[in-house]
Amino acid sequence: MKKLIIILMITSQSLSLLSCASLENNPKATKGSIIGGITGIITGLVTKQKTENTIAMGVAGVLAGGAVGLMMDKQEKKLREALENSEAASVEREGNLITVLLKGDFMFDTNSFTVKSGLYSEIDRIAKIIVEYPKTSIIVEGHTDSQGSESYNMSLSEKRAIAVQNIFIQKNVSHSRISITAFGESQPRATNSTPEGRQLNRRVEVKIAPNEDEV
Template sequence: MITRVVSVSAAALLLATACTTTDPYTGETRANNTARGALIGAGLGAALGYLTNTNDSEEGRTNALIGAGIGALAGAGIGNYMDRQEQQMREALRDSGVGVRREGNDLRLIMPGDVTFATNSSDIEPRFYTVLNDVSDILNQYPATYVDVIGHADSTGAADYNQALSERRAQSVAGYLISQRVLRDRFYVAGLGESSPIASNDTPQGRAANRRVEIRIRPHVAS
Protein backbone atom coordinates (compact mmCIF):
# COMPACT_ATOMS: atom_id res chain seq x y z
CA MET A 1 0.00 0.00 0.00
CA ILE A 2 1.38 3.41 -0.93
CA THR A 3 2.07 5.61 2.06
CA ARG A 4 0.73 9.16 1.81
CA VAL A 5 2.14 12.10 3.73
CA VAL A 6 1.30 15.76 3.67
CA SER A 7 4.65 17.56 3.91
CA VAL A 8 8.13 17.76 2.46
CA SER A 9 11.15 18.79 4.47
CA ALA A 10 11.39 22.57 4.15
CA ALA A 11 14.92 22.48 5.47
CA ALA A 12 16.06 20.20 2.67
CA LEU A 13 14.41 22.44 0.08
CA LEU A 14 16.21 25.46 1.48
CA LEU A 15 19.52 23.60 1.51
CA ALA A 16 18.98 22.54 -2.09
CA THR A 17 18.37 26.13 -3.12
CA ALA A 18 21.66 27.08 -1.52
CA CYS A 19 23.72 24.41 -3.31
CA THR A 20 26.09 26.26 -5.60
CA THR A 21 29.54 25.82 -7.05
CA THR A 22 32.06 28.32 -8.39
CA ASP A 23 33.42 27.94 -11.92
CA PRO A 24 37.24 27.96 -11.52
CA TYR A 25 37.69 29.61 -14.92
CA THR A 26 35.10 32.38 -14.86
CA GLY A 27 34.51 32.83 -11.13
CA GLU A 28 30.78 32.58 -11.81
CA THR A 29 28.59 31.03 -9.12
CA ARG A 30 26.05 28.59 -10.43
CA ALA A 31 23.74 25.84 -9.18
CA ASN A 32 25.27 22.47 -8.35
CA ASN A 33 22.55 20.22 -9.77
CA THR A 34 24.02 16.99 -8.46
CA ALA A 35 24.12 18.22 -4.87
CA ARG A 36 20.70 19.80 -5.22
CA GLY A 37 19.16 16.60 -6.52
CA ALA A 38 20.66 14.56 -3.71
CA LEU A 39 19.37 16.92 -1.03
CA ILE A 40 15.91 17.12 -2.52
CA GLY A 41 15.72 13.35 -2.63
CA ALA A 42 16.70 13.23 1.02
CA GLY A 43 14.15 15.93 1.82
CA LEU A 44 11.32 13.96 0.29
CA GLY A 45 12.36 10.90 2.25
CA ALA A 46 9.39 8.58 2.29
CA ALA A 47 7.07 11.32 1.05
CA LEU A 48 4.59 9.76 -1.33
CA GLY A 49 1.11 10.76 -2.29
CA TYR A 50 -0.26 14.29 -2.26
CA LEU A 51 2.40 16.79 -1.24
CA THR A 52 0.17 19.64 -0.07
CA ASN A 53 0.67 21.08 3.39
CA THR A 54 -2.82 20.45 4.71
CA ASN A 55 -4.62 17.98 2.46
CA ASP A 56 -4.36 14.33 1.49
CA SER A 57 -6.80 14.06 -1.39
CA GLU A 58 -7.49 15.09 -4.96
CA GLU A 59 -9.93 17.67 -3.63
CA GLY A 60 -7.24 19.01 -1.34
CA ARG A 61 -4.89 19.45 -4.26
CA THR A 62 -7.59 21.32 -6.20
CA ASN A 63 -8.24 23.60 -3.24
CA ALA A 64 -4.52 24.25 -2.86
CA LEU A 65 -4.25 25.42 -6.47
CA ILE A 66 -7.25 27.69 -6.07
CA GLY A 67 -5.73 29.05 -2.88
CA ALA A 68 -2.53 29.77 -4.77
CA GLY A 69 -4.49 31.92 -7.22
CA ILE A 70 -4.31 29.43 -10.09
CA GLY A 71 -7.57 29.65 -11.97
CA ALA A 72 -9.31 26.58 -13.34
CA LEU A 73 -9.56 25.97 -17.07
CA ALA A 74 -12.90 25.66 -18.81
CA GLY A 75 -14.44 24.96 -22.21
CA ALA A 76 -12.35 25.27 -25.33
CA GLY A 77 -9.60 26.86 -23.29
CA ILE A 78 -8.66 23.48 -21.86
CA GLY A 79 -7.65 21.96 -25.19
CA ASN A 80 -5.87 25.10 -26.32
CA TYR A 81 -3.90 25.30 -23.08
CA MET A 82 -2.79 21.69 -23.36
CA ASP A 83 -2.07 22.03 -27.10
CA ARG A 84 0.43 24.80 -26.44
CA GLN A 85 2.03 22.92 -23.57
CA GLU A 86 2.30 19.75 -25.66
CA GLN A 87 4.00 21.60 -28.50
CA GLN A 88 6.59 23.10 -26.17
CA MET A 89 7.24 19.76 -24.48
CA ARG A 90 7.76 18.03 -27.82
CA GLU A 91 10.16 20.71 -28.99
CA ALA A 92 12.12 20.78 -25.74
CA LEU A 93 12.34 17.00 -25.37
CA ARG A 94 13.15 16.09 -28.97
CA ASP A 95 16.16 13.71 -29.02
CA SER A 96 16.19 13.54 -25.20
CA GLY A 97 14.95 9.94 -25.03
CA VAL A 98 11.76 11.07 -23.27
CA GLY A 99 8.49 10.06 -24.92
CA VAL A 100 5.62 12.56 -25.08
CA ARG A 101 2.09 11.20 -25.48
CA ARG A 102 -1.21 13.04 -25.72
CA GLU A 103 -4.15 11.24 -24.12
CA GLY A 104 -7.27 13.34 -24.47
CA ASN A 105 -6.44 16.54 -22.64
CA ASP A 106 -3.66 14.88 -20.62
CA LEU A 107 0.03 14.74 -21.43
CA ARG A 108 2.20 11.79 -20.46
CA LEU A 109 6.00 12.06 -20.36
CA ILE A 110 7.73 8.66 -20.34
CA MET A 111 11.28 8.75 -18.98
CA PRO A 112 13.16 5.47 -19.57
CA GLY A 113 15.12 4.26 -16.58
CA ASP A 114 18.34 3.74 -18.55
CA VAL A 115 18.27 7.42 -19.58
CA THR A 116 17.23 8.85 -16.23
CA PHE A 117 19.07 6.70 -13.66
CA ALA A 118 22.07 4.46 -13.22
CA THR A 119 21.33 0.73 -12.82
CA ASN A 120 19.56 -0.06 -9.52
CA SER A 121 19.89 3.58 -8.45
CA SER A 122 17.49 6.42 -7.77
CA ASP A 123 20.18 9.06 -8.31
CA ILE A 124 19.37 11.12 -11.40
CA GLU A 125 22.03 10.89 -14.10
CA PRO A 126 23.85 14.27 -14.24
CA ARG A 127 23.21 14.62 -17.98
CA PHE A 128 19.47 14.33 -17.34
CA TYR A 129 19.24 17.50 -15.24
CA THR A 130 19.10 19.57 -18.43
CA VAL A 131 16.05 17.60 -19.55
CA LEU A 132 14.32 18.08 -16.20
CA ASN A 133 15.16 21.77 -16.30
CA ASP A 134 13.31 22.03 -19.61
CA VAL A 135 10.34 20.15 -18.16
CA SER A 136 10.23 22.39 -15.08
CA ASP A 137 10.45 25.55 -17.19
CA ILE A 138 7.39 24.51 -19.19
CA LEU A 139 5.47 23.36 -16.11
CA ASN A 140 6.09 26.78 -14.59
CA GLN A 141 4.77 28.47 -17.73
CA TYR A 142 1.56 26.42 -17.50
CA PRO A 143 0.66 26.34 -13.78
CA ALA A 144 -2.98 25.26 -14.27
CA THR A 145 -2.11 21.57 -14.35
CA TYR A 146 -1.70 18.72 -11.90
CA VAL A 147 1.55 16.76 -12.03
CA ASP A 148 1.45 13.03 -11.22
CA VAL A 149 4.92 11.43 -11.01
CA ILE A 150 4.78 7.62 -11.06
CA GLY A 151 7.73 5.24 -10.87
CA HIS A 152 7.74 1.76 -12.45
CA ALA A 153 10.09 -1.24 -12.39
CA ASP A 154 10.56 -4.49 -14.26
CA SER A 155 9.98 -7.88 -12.63
CA THR A 156 13.64 -8.78 -12.10
CA GLY A 157 14.36 -9.39 -8.41
CA ALA A 158 12.09 -9.24 -5.40
CA ALA A 159 8.79 -7.43 -5.73
CA ASP A 160 9.28 -5.42 -2.53
CA TYR A 161 12.68 -4.21 -3.73
CA ASN A 162 11.21 -3.17 -7.08
CA GLN A 163 8.37 -1.36 -5.30
CA ALA A 164 10.79 0.61 -3.13
CA LEU A 165 13.05 1.45 -6.09
CA SER A 166 10.11 2.71 -8.15
CA GLU A 167 9.06 4.94 -5.24
CA ARG A 168 12.56 6.37 -4.77
CA ARG A 169 12.89 7.14 -8.46
CA ALA A 170 9.55 8.93 -8.53
CA GLN A 171 10.61 10.89 -5.46
CA SER A 172 13.88 11.92 -7.09
CA VAL A 173 12.19 13.26 -10.21
CA ALA A 174 9.41 15.04 -8.30
CA GLY A 175 11.88 16.46 -5.81
CA TYR A 176 14.08 17.93 -8.48
CA LEU A 177 11.12 19.55 -10.24
CA ILE A 178 10.02 21.05 -6.92
CA SER A 179 13.55 22.39 -6.43
CA GLN A 180 13.09 24.22 -9.73
CA ARG A 181 10.11 26.05 -8.21
CA VAL A 182 7.32 23.95 -9.66
CA LEU A 183 4.56 24.39 -7.08
CA ARG A 184 4.63 21.42 -4.74
CA ASP A 185 0.84 21.48 -4.28
CA ARG A 186 0.45 20.35 -7.89
CA PHE A 187 2.12 16.98 -7.24
CA TYR A 188 1.06 13.43 -6.58
CA VAL A 189 3.98 10.99 -6.24
CA ALA A 190 3.77 7.20 -6.24
CA GLY A 191 5.62 4.01 -7.13
CA LEU A 192 3.86 1.07 -8.74
CA GLY A 193 6.79 -1.34 -8.69
CA GLU A 194 6.41 -4.11 -11.28
CA SER A 195 2.60 -4.03 -11.29
CA SER A 196 2.05 -1.94 -14.42
CA PRO A 197 4.28 -3.18 -17.27
CA ILE A 198 3.98 -1.73 -20.77
CA ALA A 199 5.96 -4.57 -22.38
CA SER A 200 6.83 -8.20 -21.74
CA ASN A 201 9.28 -8.84 -18.92
CA ASP A 202 10.47 -11.94 -20.78
CA THR A 203 12.93 -9.99 -22.96
CA PRO A 204 15.71 -7.49 -22.16
CA GLN A 205 14.02 -4.92 -24.39
CA GLY A 206 10.71 -5.36 -22.59
CA ARG A 207 12.28 -5.07 -19.16
CA ALA A 208 14.10 -1.91 -20.24
CA ALA A 209 10.79 -0.39 -21.36
CA ASN A 210 9.16 -1.26 -18.04
CA ARG A 211 11.86 0.51 -16.01
CA ARG A 212 10.61 4.07 -16.23
CA VAL A 213 9.20 7.16 -14.56
CA GLU A 214 6.08 8.68 -16.04
CA ILE A 215 4.84 12.22 -15.52
CA ARG A 216 1.16 12.68 -16.17
CA ILE A 217 0.16 16.32 -16.67
CA ARG A 218 -3.57 16.95 -16.26
CA PRO A 219 -5.47 20.21 -16.63
CA HIS A 220 -6.91 21.93 -13.58
CA VAL A 221 -10.51 22.26 -14.70
CA ALA A 222 -13.58 23.95 -13.26
CA SER A 223 -15.86 21.52 -11.45
Protein backbone atom coordinates in the same frame (compact mmCIF):
# COMPACT_ATOMS: atom_id res chain seq x y z
CA MET B 1 -34.86 36.88 -27.67
CA LYS B 2 -32.25 39.50 -28.55
CA LYS B 3 -29.99 38.18 -25.79
CA LEU B 4 -30.40 34.66 -27.17
CA ILE B 5 -29.32 35.77 -30.65
CA ILE B 6 -26.28 37.59 -29.22
CA ILE B 7 -25.27 34.52 -27.20
CA LEU B 8 -25.49 32.27 -30.24
CA MET B 9 -23.49 34.72 -32.37
CA ILE B 10 -20.72 34.90 -29.75
CA THR B 11 -20.69 31.12 -29.48
CA SER B 12 -20.38 30.69 -33.23
CA GLN B 13 -17.43 33.09 -33.42
CA SER B 14 -15.72 31.55 -30.39
CA LEU B 15 -16.09 28.02 -31.74
CA SER B 16 -14.51 29.09 -35.00
CA LEU B 17 -11.49 30.54 -33.19
CA LEU B 18 -11.08 27.52 -30.94
CA SER B 19 -11.42 25.13 -33.84
CA CYS B 20 -8.74 26.89 -35.89
CA ALA B 21 -6.35 26.97 -32.94
CA SER B 22 -6.89 23.50 -31.53
CA LEU B 23 -8.58 20.92 -33.71
CA GLU B 24 -5.53 20.31 -35.85
CA ASN B 25 -3.33 19.63 -32.82
CA ASN B 26 -5.73 17.54 -30.77
CA PRO B 27 -9.05 16.78 -32.47
CA LYS B 28 -10.39 14.40 -29.82
CA ALA B 29 -9.89 16.71 -26.84
CA THR B 30 -11.33 19.85 -28.36
CA LYS B 31 -14.07 18.20 -30.39
CA GLY B 32 -15.18 16.38 -27.27
CA SER B 33 -15.58 19.57 -25.28
CA ILE B 34 -17.41 21.32 -28.11
CA ILE B 35 -19.74 18.38 -28.71
CA GLY B 36 -20.46 18.17 -24.97
CA GLY B 37 -21.45 21.81 -24.80
CA ILE B 38 -23.59 21.65 -27.92
CA THR B 39 -25.32 18.52 -26.61
CA GLY B 40 -26.34 20.49 -23.52
CA ILE B 41 -27.85 23.20 -25.67
CA ILE B 42 -29.76 20.77 -27.88
CA THR B 43 -31.07 18.80 -24.90
CA GLY B 44 -32.47 21.97 -23.41
CA LEU B 45 -34.22 22.86 -26.65
CA VAL B 46 -35.61 19.37 -27.26
CA THR B 47 -37.11 19.25 -23.79
CA LYS B 48 -38.62 22.69 -24.45
CA GLN B 49 -36.44 24.32 -21.79
CA LYS B 50 -35.91 27.23 -24.17
CA THR B 51 -34.49 29.62 -21.65
CA GLU B 52 -31.55 31.94 -21.96
CA ASN B 53 -29.99 30.24 -18.93
CA THR B 54 -30.05 26.85 -20.66
CA ILE B 55 -28.31 28.26 -23.71
CA ALA B 56 -25.83 30.23 -21.63
CA MET B 57 -24.86 27.15 -19.60
CA GLY B 58 -24.25 25.17 -22.77
CA VAL B 59 -22.18 27.99 -24.23
CA ALA B 60 -20.12 28.22 -21.03
CA GLY B 61 -19.39 24.50 -21.24
CA VAL B 62 -18.24 24.80 -24.84
CA LEU B 63 -15.97 27.76 -24.19
CA ALA B 64 -14.48 26.41 -20.95
CA GLY B 65 -13.79 22.99 -22.47
CA GLY B 66 -12.27 24.56 -25.55
CA ALA B 67 -10.02 26.81 -23.46
CA VAL B 68 -8.70 23.83 -21.48
CA GLY B 69 -8.03 21.90 -24.67
CA LEU B 70 -6.21 24.88 -26.14
CA MET B 71 -4.06 25.23 -22.99
CA MET B 72 -3.08 21.55 -23.14
CA ASP B 73 -2.39 21.83 -26.89
CA LYS B 74 0.07 24.65 -26.29
CA GLN B 75 1.78 22.80 -23.46
CA GLU B 76 2.07 19.61 -25.50
CA LYS B 77 3.58 21.52 -28.43
CA LYS B 78 6.21 23.15 -26.22
CA LEU B 79 7.12 19.85 -24.57
CA ARG B 80 7.51 18.09 -27.92
CA GLU B 81 9.73 20.89 -29.20
CA ALA B 82 11.84 20.92 -26.03
CA LEU B 83 12.38 17.15 -26.10
CA GLU B 84 12.54 16.69 -29.87
CA ASN B 85 16.17 15.51 -29.86
CA SER B 86 16.09 13.73 -26.51
CA GLU B 87 16.96 10.04 -26.25
CA ALA B 88 15.85 9.91 -22.64
CA ALA B 89 12.37 11.45 -22.84
CA SER B 90 9.30 11.41 -25.09
CA VAL B 91 5.81 12.93 -25.04
CA GLU B 92 2.44 11.19 -25.33
CA ARG B 93 -1.09 12.62 -25.30
CA GLU B 94 -4.51 11.11 -24.64
CA GLY B 95 -7.39 13.56 -24.41
CA ASN B 96 -6.30 16.27 -21.99
CA LEU B 97 -3.70 14.06 -20.28
CA ILE B 98 -0.08 14.61 -21.31
CA THR B 99 2.52 11.99 -20.34
CA VAL B 100 6.25 12.66 -20.44
CA LEU B 101 8.01 9.30 -20.50
CA LEU B 102 11.46 9.26 -18.87
CA LYS B 103 13.41 6.12 -19.76
CA GLY B 104 14.81 4.52 -16.63
CA ASP B 105 18.08 3.28 -18.13
CA PHE B 106 18.94 6.82 -19.22
CA MET B 107 17.87 8.36 -15.92
CA PHE B 108 19.32 5.94 -13.35
CA ASP B 109 22.11 3.42 -12.89
CA THR B 110 21.03 -0.17 -12.13
CA ASN B 111 19.36 -0.45 -8.70
CA SER B 112 19.96 3.27 -8.12
CA PHE B 113 17.46 6.05 -7.47
CA THR B 114 19.92 8.89 -8.01
CA VAL B 115 19.17 10.78 -11.22
CA LYS B 116 22.22 10.90 -13.49
CA SER B 117 23.65 14.40 -13.54
CA GLY B 118 23.61 14.53 -17.34
CA LEU B 119 19.82 14.20 -17.32
CA TYR B 120 19.15 17.26 -15.17
CA SER B 121 18.92 19.37 -18.32
CA GLU B 122 16.06 17.18 -19.61
CA ILE B 123 14.10 17.63 -16.41
CA ASP B 124 14.92 21.33 -16.35
CA ARG B 125 13.34 21.83 -19.79
CA ILE B 126 10.23 19.95 -18.70
CA ALA B 127 10.00 21.90 -15.43
CA LYS B 128 10.21 25.29 -17.15
CA ILE B 129 7.20 24.44 -19.31
CA ILE B 130 5.24 23.07 -16.36
CA VAL B 131 5.88 26.32 -14.46
CA GLU B 132 4.45 28.28 -17.43
CA TYR B 133 1.10 26.51 -17.02
CA PRO B 134 0.12 26.72 -13.32
CA LYS B 135 -3.43 25.48 -13.92
CA THR B 136 -2.25 21.88 -14.23
CA SER B 137 -1.48 19.13 -11.72
CA ILE B 138 1.48 16.76 -11.94
CA ILE B 139 1.78 13.11 -10.91
CA VAL B 140 5.21 11.47 -11.07
CA GLU B 141 4.86 7.69 -11.44
CA GLY B 142 7.67 5.21 -10.80
CA HIS B 143 7.81 1.85 -12.62
CA THR B 144 10.25 -1.09 -12.71
CA ASP B 145 10.66 -4.39 -14.52
CA SER B 146 9.96 -7.71 -12.76
CA GLN B 147 13.55 -8.53 -11.85
CA GLY B 148 13.87 -8.82 -8.07
CA SER B 149 11.14 -9.07 -5.45
CA GLU B 150 7.86 -7.18 -5.67
CA SER B 151 8.57 -5.33 -2.42
CA TYR B 152 12.03 -4.25 -3.59
CA ASN B 153 10.67 -3.05 -6.93
CA MET B 154 7.87 -1.12 -5.24
CA SER B 155 10.39 0.61 -2.98
CA LEU B 156 12.76 1.38 -5.87
CA SER B 157 9.97 2.82 -8.03
CA GLU B 158 8.85 5.06 -5.17
CA LYS B 159 12.38 6.34 -4.53
CA ARG B 160 12.89 7.09 -8.22
CA ALA B 161 9.58 8.97 -8.43
CA ILE B 162 10.52 10.99 -5.35
CA ALA B 163 13.94 11.78 -6.85
CA VAL B 164 12.33 13.23 -9.98
CA GLN B 165 9.71 15.07 -7.93
CA ASN B 166 12.42 16.69 -5.82
CA ILE B 167 14.23 17.99 -8.91
CA PHE B 168 10.98 19.49 -10.21
CA ILE B 169 10.49 21.25 -6.87
CA GLN B 170 14.08 22.53 -7.01
CA LYS B 171 13.22 23.89 -10.47
CA ASN B 172 10.35 25.99 -9.04
CA VAL B 173 7.42 23.64 -9.65
CA SER B 174 5.15 24.24 -6.65
CA HIS B 175 5.10 21.35 -4.17
CA SER B 176 1.30 21.69 -3.95
CA ARG B 177 0.95 20.84 -7.65
CA ILE B 178 2.99 17.66 -7.68
CA SER B 179 2.54 14.20 -6.15
CA ILE B 180 4.08 10.76 -6.64
CA THR B 181 2.74 7.24 -7.15
CA ALA B 182 4.79 4.03 -7.06
CA PHE B 183 3.69 1.08 -9.19
CA GLY B 184 6.72 -1.20 -8.94
CA GLU B 185 6.43 -3.94 -11.56
CA SER B 186 2.60 -3.92 -11.67
CA GLN B 187 2.10 -1.86 -14.86
CA PRO B 188 4.52 -3.10 -17.53
CA ARG B 189 4.51 -1.50 -20.98
CA ALA B 190 6.06 -4.57 -22.58
CA THR B 191 6.94 -8.17 -21.79
CA ASN B 192 9.37 -8.80 -18.96
CA SER B 193 10.66 -11.95 -20.66
CA THR B 194 13.12 -10.10 -22.91
CA PRO B 195 15.87 -7.54 -22.17
CA GLU B 196 14.25 -5.10 -24.61
CA GLY B 197 10.89 -5.40 -22.88
CA ARG B 198 12.36 -4.96 -19.42
CA GLN B 199 14.17 -1.87 -20.62
CA LEU B 200 10.85 -0.31 -21.67
CA ASN B 201 9.31 -1.15 -18.30
CA ARG B 202 12.01 0.63 -16.29
CA ARG B 203 10.71 4.18 -16.44
CA VAL B 204 9.29 7.25 -14.74
CA GLU B 205 6.13 8.79 -16.19
CA VAL B 206 5.25 12.44 -15.58
CA LYS B 207 1.48 12.91 -15.96
CA ILE B 208 0.23 16.44 -16.62
CA ALA B 209 -3.51 17.13 -16.37
CA PRO B 210 -5.69 20.25 -16.09
CA ASN B 211 -6.81 21.06 -12.56
CA GLU B 212 -10.26 19.74 -11.68
CA ASP B 213 -11.71 23.22 -11.37
CA GLU B 214 -10.57 23.98 -14.93
CA VAL B 215 -12.40 21.03 -16.50
